[in-house]
Amino acid sequence: MAGGAVIENLSNRKLFVIFAGLLVIQIMFFLIGAWYSPSPSSYMEFEMITCRDETKGLSGKWIHRDNCQQIGELSEFTPSSFDLREIVFVAKMPHIRDGIELEYSPWFQFLLGVLHVDVEYSTHFKYVANAQLELEVRMGYREKKSAKNDWKELTTSNVTRTLYCSIPEDEKKDGGTYDCEMLDLFELGSSSYPFYLINIRIPIDQQACQYDPRSPNCQIGKLTGLRLIEIHQNGGFTLVWLWTKTFMTPVVAACLWWYYNRINQLARNPLLLERAILYLGLSLAILDFPIEWISLTTHFPILLLVSDLRQGLFYTVLFSFWLIFAGEHLIDDTTRNNINSYRFNLFFIITGSSALLVYDLVERGVQLYDPFYSVWSSPTGSQIAYCAIFISAISTVIYFGFLLFKIVRVWNTIKNKRSAQLYQTSENRRLKVEGVIYRFKFLMLFTLLCAAFTIIAYFMKQYGEAQLHGDEARDGFLTGSTSAFFTGAFGMCNIYVLLLLAMYAPSHKHYRGATQLIDENDDEIIDDPSNQHTESNAMTTFLKPSTD
Known part of the structure; x- marks a missing residue:
């Protein structure tokens, strides 16, 4: 039986080496865009x-x-x-x-x-x-x-x-x-x-x-x-972008396959959080796949539509994951590990994504056979476009309100639990559980940072495309020196998902007792007799309501 997730069992030295390596890779993504890539357009x-x-x-x-x-x-x-x-x-x-x-x-x-x-x-x-x-x-x-x-x-x-x-x-x-x-x-x-x-x-x-x-x-x-x-x-930007995606695709695919094998070897069904991470990795693999190579040798007019659909799929799964990631460390046993618990929250994501999908299919779809078509050129098309954008904007605002609310509650739960229970236990146990909490907090902060960059990159891209259609076409955002930002944001999304796949995979370490959820020195850290066969990770176990 696996002893929790990898993030709970790795030593601090190994975690530091991993995080330092990822930081170097992140810097390299920025430098590739700054040094080797011209402006996007x-x-x-x-x-x-x-x-x-x-x-x-x-x-x-x-x-x-x-x-x-x-x-x-x-x-x-x-x-x-x-x-x-x-x-x-x-x-x-x-x-x-x-x-x-x-x-x-x-x-x-x-x-x-x-x-x-x-x-x-x-x-x-x-x-x-x-x-x-x-x-x-x-x-x-x-x-x-x-x-x-x-x-x-x-x-x-x-x-x-x-x-x-x-x-x-x-x-x-x-x-x-x-x-x-x-x-x-x-x-x-x-x-x-x-x-x-x-x-x-x-x-x-x-x-x-x-x-x-x-x-x-x-x-x-x-x-x-x-x-x-x-x-x-720009052809130079396309070259850098395609080679970056070509390099990342096998890396993501290998990590995804490794993660799938880890959760498939468990004696139980995968938890909701584990399935969410798997789907997130799959959506990233679809987004990274360099299908643009086909357009270099073949007439491929649906390239923009395919790119928009892949990006929309990734953002939908990513936004859904953030809700599940926060919620699975918050809600009680009666609702935890159940996708129905998030139906109200996910409704806004699906509504916003569907509205943008309709807009994109109308705009890009008709342009496949009539490049001169614009959804804004007719009163009916304009109404559809305005409705889609309005619904999407309202859904996005409500979604981020929910997400912020959940993150604050998770933070408060950690604080209250630690004050009430943590220091009543042995010194050895206290130090190890503190390590779990700090690692979770780091991952949550990294999640917030990635969310900020992802959202900024998305809106900057949309704003830049709007400039291309307007009076600022010559001096717009996408015709400026913004390649470093886009390659950096691309690298951060990949690093974030790969980190989740690596850190939340079931650990390969085995223990003598099924109740030992974090134990590198055969010391029991967190006991949960009611979950002897669930193999849940220690952070969610720690945050669960007390059954006493």
């Missing part, structure tokens, strides 16, 4: 050229720089008819720099495009607040070995966005410029092709605008140009 800005297409798109031909009948000043252009679809805004991605045609690489992982609309103040063409901008967008791609202008169609879409612009009072004169917010344009879940071409038309029927000012694009004001900002993940 970079951007390219394109001033879209304005071309004339006499066929108004009916010919189906691609408009590019080589066949463009370029329009100098858009405000001075005289269309051949009332239909302005003959005006085409063109951007080829990426740039040509110093006569060399740059290429996109599969290492870039994703491509995201935001659009800036240049609107000039005009007393004749007036901008109406929150005007609806309708675009006809066509995206093509070209392989590396294809002819220069052999473009193939990737997708075509009709896009509607709300144009939010403002202008100071002193700029309200002809020639003044509106300050307009960035608009989401497209998001590709993989960078599968080296070259892309975008054709944008803004259908305006000038004659219809005279009869009905609310006709499509009649309220967007005097448009003078479009600018496209393309954002992608």
Whole structure:
């Protein structure tokens, strides 16, 4: 019969060596991001050229720089008819720099495009607040070995966005410029092709605008140009990130297999806490598995969706584990080791995760076949998004309130138990139980530290992605030097889970008495005759209510 968990039986010297080694590894994770990895994302800005297409798109031909009948000043252009679809805004991605045609690489992982609309103040063409901008967008791609202008169609879409612009009072004169917010344009879940071409038309029927000012694009004001900002993940960051995950995957898998064998060899069923740690390790193994290698050789458009689902699974299991970890050292025998005892607490985790899952499936799911789709582009989609975010935020606040409440109660329980019982026993027993308490407190503090870094990393990532879709796309958080933080947070999560797998695994030490739960010198530390066949760990036994 195993004598408790490993954390209870290791000597202080061995624990110190382990913790020192983990600290060195943690520092290495930070240094890898700081020294060897560039910023997570970079951007390219394109001033879209304005071309004339006499066929108004009916010919189906691609408009590019080589066949463009370029329009100098858009405000001075005289269309051949009332239909302005003959005006085409063109951007080829990426740039040509110093006569060399740059290429996109599969290492870039994703491509995201935001659009800036240049609107000039005009007393004749007036901008109406929150005007609806309708675009006809066509995206093509070209392989590396294809002819220069052999473009193939990737997708075509009709896009509607709300144009939010403002202008100071002193700029309200002809020639003044509106300050307009960035608009989401497209998001590709993989960078599968080296070259892309975008054709944008803004259908305006000038004659219809005279009869009905609310006709499509009649309220967007005097448009003078479009600018496209393309954002992608840096290949250098992808390289460091993938090799880090590739290195950690077999380590996590080996520790998980070792832990599973330890609890599987017990003469009893695994405890709830042991099962929770096992599921946490399994979710980490799924998160760490470097599936991104596939996208380097294969068209893999579902990469972003898969990454979001894996991350969501890990956070759901991690948040659930924190509740169980605190609760299993608190609640009494009638409810301990029973998942039903946590159904009220876990309800908020499941609710918040489900809300974000719905949002992600709608956003990422539709983008698999229409990269120009945005859940925020329609009133119904916006309502779904706002509801999902609101429900998730409320559930998160309530969850952390519960978690903090439980941790405080565990802390007070330890304090009260030690004052009431600990110093009534022998000196040898007192020292060893004090050791168990200090080790548990260290692990609890490490849990709080890991929770803080995990939550900060999650919200910083969400905030950074929101910046990529907004006005701070060029100077956002993810385009800054934040690689060290992300590699450090990744390392901390892995170290934390590996520490739990190692420290809470059943000890390989065997004793003559089943009642001896912590005993390195054949001295009984904590007696629990009522649990002779449960092999529960000493910390939970110590914190249980007295049966006297």
